[in-house]
Amino acid sequence: MLLFQLQRFAGEAGGWKVFDSSGGFRLPDGPVLSPDASVIRLERWQALSPEQRRGFPPLCPDLVVELASPSDQGPRGNSALRRKLTTYQANGAQLGWLLLPEEQLVEIWPAHGERQRLEGACELDGGDGLPGLRLNLAEIWQA
Numbered sequence: 001m002l003l004f005q006l007q008r009f010a011g012e013a014g015g016w017k018v019f020d021s022s023g024g025f026r027l028p029d030g031p032v033l034s035p036d037a038s039v040i041r042l043e044r045w046q047a048l049s050p051e052q053r054r055g056f057p058p059l060c061p062d063l064v065v066e067l068a069s070p071s072d073q074g075p076r077g078n079s080a081l082r083r084k085l086t087t088y089q090a091n092g093a094q095l096g097w098l099l100l101p102e103e104q105l106v107e108i109w110p111a112h113g114e115r116q117r118l119e120g121a122c123e124l125d126g127g128d129g130l131p132g133l134r135l136n137l138a139e140i141w142q143a
Contacts, residue, residue: 001143002037002067002099002135009126009133010039016130017045019061026056027091033084039063039130060091063130067099067140085109094129101141 003020010016017040024034038061048057066081078100085096089109096109106124108116118124126133 001139005135006037013132015042017042024056026058027060029091032056035064036067037065060093062094064088064093065097104141
């Protein structure tokens, strides 16, 4: 459901490319990470050479989304997901969302400013960085 909503946004708004969890990125400070879902401005994607687009592209997505699951224990627990979001933020992500369905909680990681927690929210929006993006959380919580 998450990926479908992001793809719908990208199709309607134009100018965005969506990646699923099989897409990894080589971040500017070196690590290769794969968010559960991510969105990149199309102009940034098209600025890469065809060779750079294969494998792990050398850039950080504009939006990264991590979706916690009940099986997220041990190295992939919530603290590990938060470490990933910290890394994305340090490498230029404009926005990060950590979705915690078990708690119906969202952590919003803006490029600048304090991290926010939203409990019981029904919708998220992409703000100024991703205008027009609206994520229906009720659909994600039910999945």
